[in-house]
Amino acid sequence: MRKTILDCDTVTLDEENGALVIVDQTQLPNRIEMLSLTNIEDIWEAIYLLKVRGAPAIGVSAAIGVYLAMKDIQTEDMGLFMKRFKKAKEYLATSRPTAVNLFWALDRMEAVAYKHGEGSVEEVKEALHQEAVRIREEDIEVCRRIGEHALSLVQPQAGLLTHCNAGKLAAVKYGTATAPMYLGQEKGYGFHIYVDETRPLLQGARLTAFELQSAGMDVTLICDNMVGAVMKKGLIDAVFVGCDRVAANGDTANKIGTSVVAAVAHYYGIPVYVCAPTSTIDMALSCGAEIPIEERSGDEITEMWYEKRMAPQGVKVYNPCFDVTDHELITGIVTEYGVVQEPYEESFQKIFQKAIL
Numbered sequence: 072m073r074k075t076i077l078d079c080d081t082v083t084l085d086e087e088n089g090a091l092v093i094v095d096q097t098q099l100p101n102r103i104e105m106l107s108l109t110n111i112e113d114i115w116e117a118i119y120l121l122k123v124r125g126a127p128a129i130g131v132s133a134a135i136g137v138y139l140a141m142k143d144i145q146t147e148d149m150g151l152f153m154k155r156f157k158k159a160k161e162y163l164a165t166s167r168p169t170a171v172n173l174f175w176a177l178d179r180m181e182a183v184a185y186k187h188g189e190g191s192v193e194e195v196k197e198a199l200h201q202e203a204v205r206i207r208e209e210d211i212e213v214c215r216r217i218g219e220h221a222l223s224l225v226q227p228q229a230g231l232l233t234h235c236n237a238g239k240l241a242a243v244k245y246g247t248a249t250a251p252m253y254l255g256q257e258k259g260y261g262f263h264i265y266v267d268e269t270r271p272l273l274q275g276a277r278l279t280a281f282e283l284q285s286a287g288m289d290v291t292l293i294c295d296n297m298v299g300a301v302m303k304k305g306l307i308d309a310v311f312v313g314c315d316r317v318a319a320n321g322d323t324a325n326k327i328g329t330s331v332v333a334a335v336a337h338y339y340g341i342p343v344y345v346c347a348p349t350s351t352i353d354m355a356l357s358c359g360a361e362i363p364i365e366e367r368s369g370d371e372i373t374e375m376w377y378e379k380r381m382a383p384q385g386v387k388v389y390n391p392c393f394d395v396t397d398h399e400l401i402t403g404i405v406t407e408y409g410v411v412q413e414p415y416e417e418s419f420q421k422i423f424q425k426a427i428l
């Protein structure tokens with residue numbers, strides 16, 4: 072049988088060949104091409120170029136990447152090993168700035184390295200290996216739990232809208248915003264799912280519509296500027312989106328355009344749920360204004376996707392990759408520990424407490 076995108080692991084560790092294996096998302100939906108990356112420069116570039124993208128998948132890739140960078144270092148000198156580790160970690164951390172999962176995963180890897188620092192270099196390598204595998208495995212369970220909590224918020228025949236791709240292609244399995252859709256399907260629900268195309272890189276059209284359609288769901292693709300029209304028509308009962316970083320007050324950075332969707336939904340009284348693994352919550356930042364927002368090349372707007380240039384030569388272009396949705400526009404943040412609502416900072420403290428217990 073022909074391989075579908077659902078049969079492919081978004082991101083995995085090939086133990087035998089010492090490689091990070093990803094689906095090249097820049098080729099979707101036209102071609103399913105797996106990439107096997109063995110060196111840190113290629114892994115950095117795959118993250119930077121969005122061959123692998125989406126906050127959880129970036130975190131998992133970085134964890135595997137830093138392990139692969141260290142696994143063949145031949146030294147008994149722990150000081151030297153840790154120096155090389157720091158260098159690899161810092162390098163991968165420069166690949167993208169907004170998704171906090173990148174830094175969270177690298178910090179977890181570093182903590183493990185230090186924890187085993189009294190042992191041999193080989194022991195540290197094995198601990199890094201185990202931690203990278205654990206980070207990947209945990210993502211499956213975390214997304215599934217997000218899906219269960221999110222599913223309790225909607226009716227079986229609901230009209231749902233999502234923006235960008237917070238799907239299986241952005242994580243290991245289930246995705247975050249799509250987790251209730253996959254779990255609903257397992258239960259025989261008949262959601263009607265509207266997907267924003269998500270300019271400029273079309274993650275909604277190329278990735279979300281592709282994976283949900285491949286799963287046999289009822290998917291309708293719309294241009295970003297049609298959101299108001301479908302909401303006004305009463306087609307949308309709830310919005311589910313993912314996120315790249317949530318500040319302590321609940322302000323949330325996600326793909327550019329999310330704040331517009333949330334503002335229009337607010338106007339029409341439609342609930343907006345942000346699906347966020349706790350790894351995406353950054354308690355060090357008090358509000359959304361402190362979240363670093365990636366700016367990408369203007370070519371993504373003026374030159375990509377069509378044969379011809381799509382704008383006049385020399386025009387000024389502003390291309391922020393993410394925007395911040397103010398917490399007032401968010402009905403609830405769905406974590407693996409449950410649905411969190413205002414006051415966010417207090418509620419986050421409680422779930423982090425739960426996480427420790």
Ligand SMILES: CSC[C@@H](O)[C@@H](O)C(=O)COP(=O)(O)O
Pocket residue numbers: 121124125126127170234235236237238241242246247248274312313314315325326327392
């Ligand atoms: C579960 S993924 C959540 C977010 O990372 C996703 O919605 C998003 O904005 C991805 O942006 P991208 O630039 O494609 O990495």
